[in-house]
Every structure is written in C-alpha cells, then in structure tokens.
Amino acid sequence: MVTIFSAFDNVNDSYPKDNPDLKLPSGFKAVTIADNLGGARHLAVTKQGNIYIKLARVKDGKGIIMLQDANHDGKIENQKSFGNYGGTGIYVKDNYLYASSNEEVYRYALNEKGEVISPNQPERIIKGLLNRRQHESKSITLDNDGNIYVNIGAFSNACQEKDRTKGSVGMRPCPVLDSAGGIWQFKANQANQSYGSGVRYATGLRNVVGLDWNTTNNQLFVMQHGRDQLFQLYPEFYDAKQSAELPAEAMYALNKGDNCGWPYIYYDPIQKKKILAPEYGGDGKKTGGEDAIDPIVTFPAHLGPNALLFYTGAMFPERYKNGAFVAFHGSWNRAPEKQKGYFIAFVPFKDGKPNGEWEIFADNFAGVEEVQSPSQAQHRPCGLAQAPDGSLLVSDDVKGTIYKITYKGK
Amino acid sequence: MKKYFAIAFLITCSSICLWAQKPTKQMLQKGKIVYEQYCLACHQVDGSGVPHLNPPLVKTSFVLGDKKSLIGIVLNGLSDVEVDGETYSNPMPGFNFLTDEEVANVLTYVRNSFTNKATAVTIAEVKSSR
Numbered sequence: 001m002v003t004i005f006s007a008f009d010n011v012n013d014s015y016p017k018d019n020p021d022l023k024l025p026s027g028f029k030a031v032t033i034a035d036n037l038g039g040a041r042h043l044a045v046t047k048q049g050n051i052y053i054k055l056a057r058v059k060d061g062k063g064i065i066m067l068q069d070a071n072h073d074g075k076i077e078n079q080k081s082f083g084n085y086g087g088t089g090i091y092v093k094d095n096y097l098y099a100s101s102n103e104e105v106y107r108y109a110l111n112e113k114g115e116v117i118s119p120n121q122p123e124r125i126i127k128g129l130l131n132r133r134q135h136e137s138k139s140i141t142l143d144n145d146g147n148i149y150v151n152i153g154a155f156s157n158a159c160q161e162k163d164r165t166k167g168s169v170g171m172r173p174c175p176v177l178d179s180a181g182g183i184w185q186f187k188a189n190q191a192n193q194s195y196g197s198g199v200r201y202a203t204g205l206r207n208v209v210g211l212d213w214n215t216t217n218n219q220l221f222v223m224q225h226g227r228d229q230l231f232q233l234y235p236e237f238y239d240a241k242q243s244a245e246l247p248a249e250a251m252y253a254l255n256k257g258d259n260c261g262w263p264y265i266y267y268d269p270i271q272k273k274k275i276l277a278p279e280y281g282g283d284g285k286k287t288g289g290e291d292a293i294d295p296i297v298t299f300p301a302h303l304g305p306n307a308l309l310f311y312t313g314a315m316f317p318e319r320y321k322n323g324a325f326v327a328f329h330g331s332w333n334r335a336p337e338k339q340k341g342y343f344i345a346f347v348p349f350k351d352g353k354p355n356g357e358w359e360i361f362a363d364n365f366a367g368v369e370e371v372q373s374p375s376q377a378q379h380r381p382c383g384l385a386q387a388p389d390g391s392l393l394v395s396d397d398v399k400g401t402i403y404k405i406t407y408k409g410k
Numbered sequence: 411m412k413k414y415f416a417i418a419f420l421i422t423c424s425s426i427c428l429w430a431q432k433p434t435k436q437m438l439q440k441g442k443i444v445y446e447q448y449c450l451a452c453h454q455v456d457g458s459g460v461p462h463l464n465p466p467l468v469k470t471s472f473v474l475g476d477k478k479s480l481i482g483i484v485l486n487g488l489s490d491v492e493v494d495g496e497t498y499s500n501p502m503p504g505f506n507f508l509t510d511e512e513v514a515n516v517l518t519y520v521r522n523s524f525t526n527k528a529t530a531v532t533i534a535e536v537k538s539s540r
Binding site for chain 1: 460
C-alpha cells in the first residue's frame with residue numbers, strides 16, 4: 001500500500017469565519033470554512049459531514065480535497081488530498097465517493113467514518129469520454145436505482161462547420177450529438193464502461209454543468225448553458241443587446257429519450273418560444289424544434305448555471321424544502337453589456353414541479369458593485385452541496401473558498 | 411550614381427518604415443471599432459479575457475511578441491492555447507474576411523491598449539502574412 005494521503009495540509013485556525021460579504025435573505029448567515037483551496041468545482045458531503053471537493057486542475061499533484069470536522073465543533077481539523085486528476089464532478093451515494101476527470105469517472109469505497117479507504121486505488125467505472133477541450137467537464141449525479149448520469153458537453157457552440165466562425169453554416173445532422181451534447185446513463189457499480197455500455201439518456205443539450213436527481217418525483221433535472229454569440233455571428237438578425245439577453249439559461253426536467261433541441265433551436269425567454277438557430281436558417285423569429293421539449297424554468301442569458309441542488313434538509317424554512325438552488329458562475333457573453341450572475345438562485349418546487357418565480361438567494365460572490373469582465377469577480381460560485389445538518393455548502397473556483405450558509409431564524 | 415540612389419532610397423524607406431511603426435491616433439480609433447465588433451465579446455472590454463475560456467490580451471507574449479504570429483492568429487484562428495501557464499478552452503475562429511487595414515488597425519489598437527505599449531502593425535505586414 002502506498003501513502004494513503006498526501007502530507008498533512010495546512011489547516012488554518014482562523015476558520016470558520018463570518019462572511020458578511022454575501023447578501024442573504026433575513027435569518028440566513030454565511031461563514032467561510034476554508035479558503036485558497038484551488039479551483040474548487042463541485043463538492044459533495046458524506047452523512048458523517050466530511051466534505052469532498054473536486055479541483056479543476058491538480059494542486060500539488062492532487063485533485064480531490066477532503067475537509068473533516070470529526071468532532072463536529074464547526075472547525076475543520078483535517079484536510080487531506082488525493083486523486084491525481086483534475087475535473088469537475090463529485091458525488092457521494094451509498095458509501096461510495098464518485099469523482100470525474102474530463103474523460104473518466106472513478107469511485108472510491110468509504111469506511112464507516114465516511115473516509116476514502118484506498119485513495120490511490122479507485123475503481124474506474126467509466127472511461128474514454130470525449131474531451132475536446134470545449135465544454136469538457138463531466139458533471140455527475142446518481143439516482144436511487146444504481147445508475148449514474150454523466151454530462152458530455154458539446155465540443156462546439158452551435159455545431160457550425162467551423163466553430164464560432166461567422167458565415168459558417170450548421171451541420172445537419174449535427175455529428176456532435178453521436179458522442180456528446182447530452183446526458184449519458186451508466187451503471188454505478190460496473191468497471192470500465194464507455195459509450196458502448198452506456199445509454200444516451202437525453203440529447204440536444206449543449207452543455208450541462210449543474211444537474212441533480214429529484215427524489216420527490218424520481219426525475220433527472222439539468223441546467224443547460226445556452227449558446228453564445230448571436231450578435232457576433234449574425235449581426236443582420238441580432239444587436240449586441242439582444243445577444244446579451246438570448247437565449248435563456250434553461251432548466252429541463254428529463255425523461256429517458258428526451259431531446260432539448262440543441263443545436264437546431266434555442267429557447268427565447270422573451271418570446272417564450274423555441275427559435276430556429278440562425279445556423280439552420282433562423283432569423284430570430286422563425287420557430288422550430290417540434291421534437292424538442294420545453295424548459296421547465298428559464299433564467300436570463302449567459303449566467304452560467306454550474307450547479308443544481310434540490311434541497312431536502314430540515315434546517316431551512318419550509319418554503320425551501322424540495323426546492324431548487326442553482327449556482328450561477330457568472331456571465332462573459334453579455335459584453336459589452338455589464339456581466340450578470342455570480343449568485344445563487346432559488347426556485348420553489350411542489351411535487352417535483354416549479355411552484356413560483358425564481359429569486360436570488362445568495363448574492364455578491366463577485367465582491368464588486370459591477371462586473372464588466374469576469375476576471376474582476378473575486379469569487380464565482382460553482383458547486384453546491386447539502387450538509388447533514390441541512391446547511392448549504394458552496395464552492396468557488398476562483399480562490400477556492402468554501403462557504404457554509406445556515407439558517408438561524410428571525 | 412546608381413549606388414547613391416540606392417542608399418538614399420534605403421534611408422528614406424527605413425525612416426518611412428520606422429515612422430510607420432508608430433501607432434497613429436487614427437489607427438487606434440479605427441482599431442477600437444473593429445475590436446468592439448469582433449473581439450470584445452470574448453476578450454472583454456478590458457482585454458482581460460475569460461478565465462479558462464478566452465485568453466487575456468494584457469501584456470502577454472502573444473500580443474507583445476512576434477507580429478507575424480500575432481497576425482497569423484487573427485487571420486487563421488487559434489485553439490488549444492497556453493498563455494503564461496494557463497489553458498483556454500474556447501477556440502478562436504479565423505478573421506481572414508477582415509481587410510488588411512482592419513487587421514493592422516485592430517492589432518495596433520490591442521498592442522496599445524489595456525496597459526500594452528508596442529509598435530504598430532502595418533498594412534504591409536498584414537499583406538505579407540496572408
């Protein structure tokens with residue numbers, strides 16, 4: 001057996017510390033429980049409260065960090081790292097930790113304390129997934145029937161013959177969809193699966209980073225990152241302002257076999273219609289996508305929904321129960337308009353369906369009044385997880401800050 | 411006599427060339443318009459780019475270094491690029507439909523904005539890179 005964990009990392013005594021910067025609804029409070037971890041993408045929590053964080057790129061050779069508060073005093077006394085790969089996806093289910101690189105998914109058995117038993121010997125359950133750099137992250141979630149769902153993002157903006165190139169037409173049929181641009185379903189407990197052994201569960205999804213299994217109605221929900229650059233590619237149909245507001249960032253409730261329409265259509269939240277993409281003959285008005293499902297919730301364009309979490313905890317007030325939290329990483333494709341996002345939204349749900357308008361739940365991660373360009377944002381929310389006590393954990397992939405949001409009442 | 415003419419010609423030419431390397435106000439103004447139409451969406455209003463997606467244009471070796479390769483990036487596009495140890499995943503399309511003058515102006519603008527300071531890119535330099 002090789003070394004179990006890397007050398008004991010620095011655990012800073014000054015954490016947790018109050019975080020007055022986040023703007024929250026009354027009764028909620030945020031603390032920073034860890035900082036400067038690296039590009040903290042998604043995170044997951046065991047029933048014992050151990051927090052596992054996936055880093056976009058390895059830091060000191062390690063891509064997963066565990067934070068442990070063994071005596072439950074609110075202070076992390078153990079920080080360990082392992083896993084020699086960067087990535088985004090991480091999830092805990094039934095005594096296993098699942099984590100993804102940009103091509104593969106691994107799982108690690110957990111002991112009765114929620115610790116990874118063999119950090120250097122994970123079981124590779126999925127391999128050989130397409131990574132062509134664009135939309136390369138492989139986000140994951142699991143259902144209650146032993147299946148794992150993996151996003152394979154399209155390596156393209158709108159499936160043009162030449163990606164993001166003015167005047168280049170859309171390919172029909174779009175060849176990207178054979179191996180990407182959708183959600184694939186695999187078995188959670190089988191080694192070395194790839195395309196041949198998986199099922200293309202849903203297609204026509206440009207890129208999904210945030211996804212979650214809704215246990216109320218046993219259904220997969222995903223957040224799509226909508227297409228970019230309508231104005232830059234088609235100035236004859238769109239001006240810069242329209243391009244900043246189109247298309248919607250869309251939440252879909254998926255059933256097996258669903259098609260969400262990318263690249264042939266996009267969803268216009270103002271006309272409330274599926275609009276034919278200009279790469280396929282559209283002009284901003286013509287509709288299309290008769291075979292594609294409609295989104296179930298729409299948000300403003302380009303906000304970058306990077307995490308989705310259905311809240312099942314007991315700490316937050318009743319209206320939050322079973323509702324959806326969405327972490328918006330923040331836009332870049334709204335320029336020259338000022339950027340938006342960099343917040344966590346909440347959508348109330350009832351019986352597995354949206355039950356009211358979305359609202360901003362936690363704001364001001366960026367830490368500046370206005371974000372003109374994304375590099376001005378000091379933090380960008382990227383991952384969400386629910387702790388056993390019902391508090392909400394948030395990861396930031398700029399500085400690697402981990403926030404804990406609790407409800408204390410009035 | 412011929413020889414003197416040749417030398418005189420060379421002197422005149424090199425001074426013209428040197429003069430031509432200095433960014434003019436007009437080039438910067440015209441370049442800004444091209445930047446706003448074609449570049450700003452990805453590289454942003456302050457040239458800072460988008461972390462992990464679109465590279466920055468602020469004092470990078472790509473922008474301030476070899477002009478020929480910089481012109482080549484605008485004309486032919488670029489993907490899988492590493493800038494100052496950081497990778498960027500969005501591909502950049504080629505902009506070969508821009509005129510030589512537009513390419514010269516926009517690169518002159520970029521090389522003299524966002525705290526950058528460098529010589530102009532001339533129309534002749536773009537032409538010879540096509």
